[in-house]
Amino acid sequence: MSDTTVLPDLDRAVAFTIPAQHARGRMARLGPVLDAILAAHNYPAAIERLLAESLTLTALLGTLLKDAAGQLTLQAQTRGGIVSLMVCDYQDGALRGYVQFDAERLGEVGDNPSLYALFGQGHLAITFDQATSGERYQGIVPLDGDSVAAAAESYFLQSEQIPSLIRLALGKGPDGRHVAGGLFLQHLPEGEEGRERLHVRLDHPEWERVAALGGTMGGDELADPMLSLETLVWRLFNEESEVRLLAETRLGKGCRCDGTYIAQVLAKFPLAERLEMADENGVITVDCAFCSTKFPVVASEIADAA
Template identity: 75%
Template structure:
């Protein structure tokens, strides 16, 4: 079913950033609609997996848009060895999102309608990677997949990996036409930058951050995923009593899968001619499926230059 939400009266597929100088905090708010539909419609996921991927893509949009350079890439990956969900991958690059989930359908069918994160993943880990293409810098943090939800797992990640207290709230709902809408808010404490200053987590209290944290916790799923509610209004509802809240502009989101036949053929060229022959069917065609978009790419052996003797 194609998305039917009227874009003229909704706020979808966008992320905005903001700072609260008086509280030493920053945040981002995101909402996904048609982009989410385009990604999910490429797969026949059951509702539980759709919700998991919708929340994870929203989290990826929130974190990915913190990249300063458009060429940078952010990847979120959750993986286990014996979990019902064996692998989940989402990534963001220059406003484009993609993602997929690999899972055991038979074992999933034996669970209830609202399984916990632990029930889906068992003992797993969460890896978040930031690749800064222009500077060639790459940062990756890996932590145990803790919490009952992907939002709680993200909060645990920032506390363990970066020692930065954070608030993550994610919400998913269906609109009147049955299309899935997902929204999220991400709040973080900003280091004040003084040399030798104590980290926030070792102090007994920090009223500035505690206030931001408490306000963020009041944001419900219905508001986050309400397409009729502008993102700026969400920020205003939470922090309208603050002396100053600075909006940092927005980023439009799109579905983006970077696979194409030319790229796949280049990858296959790296394999020896004999191995390519083993991959091909009786018609001399190698079929390659993209896990992200479920597109099949038929690559004929005749299209390759024979290996030099």
């Protein structure tokens, strides 16, 4: 008798292309990695939702990188907003993120604040760093619309002239833990690499079909860990003549800080400044915003090594 047990499909992303429709896509779903990142901060529910969606978006966009050493950074910043700063990044499947916010003002706007209530006149910056080639691409767009997904769609349309569709969803697994899922579709006039994007809506109306199909994907499906990502791709595009599944990416929590790295950063400061940073015991304590871990470093040891 064969074992037909279905295991949760979590902490993974898959890539695919639809050649006849000149489109590519990504699907991602986060589970334990999301819990691990959120558990380090004890955020209110509204901030947890914001960071969970943003981490899912980061996973989707990060898998566009062909350079394993490359890095994708998603940063939202405001002046005077409830959220003053949000940073998420991706490198070779590793995710991390944090949010700085005004807890008192957050308590005044209720449990389900709008994107505008959180960010006001904020902006979203998306940066692709290609480590091997040294190339760096960045686009900045207003945090308009009703979601982080809508702002990211605007980024691709305005910065790269690529029509895109992004769907993000949150839910709970059978064990009651966080689950987040996402879908990312893009029009590519000539395969995975694409070409110049001018007037793509007029040149290639088949994108409207792909976007319409993607729009039927329900949030409950995206955030259901018992549905594999490949199953969701098939549900959307099973009538297409060909859908090519590409590489999968395993996702994990990836804060890159440690005591050695912190000491190397501090060593770049002049000795006088390092001594000013130290407490009465001569220890500099560095708090990592991503993982909420404190790293004590003896100032005299840094000075000796500098």
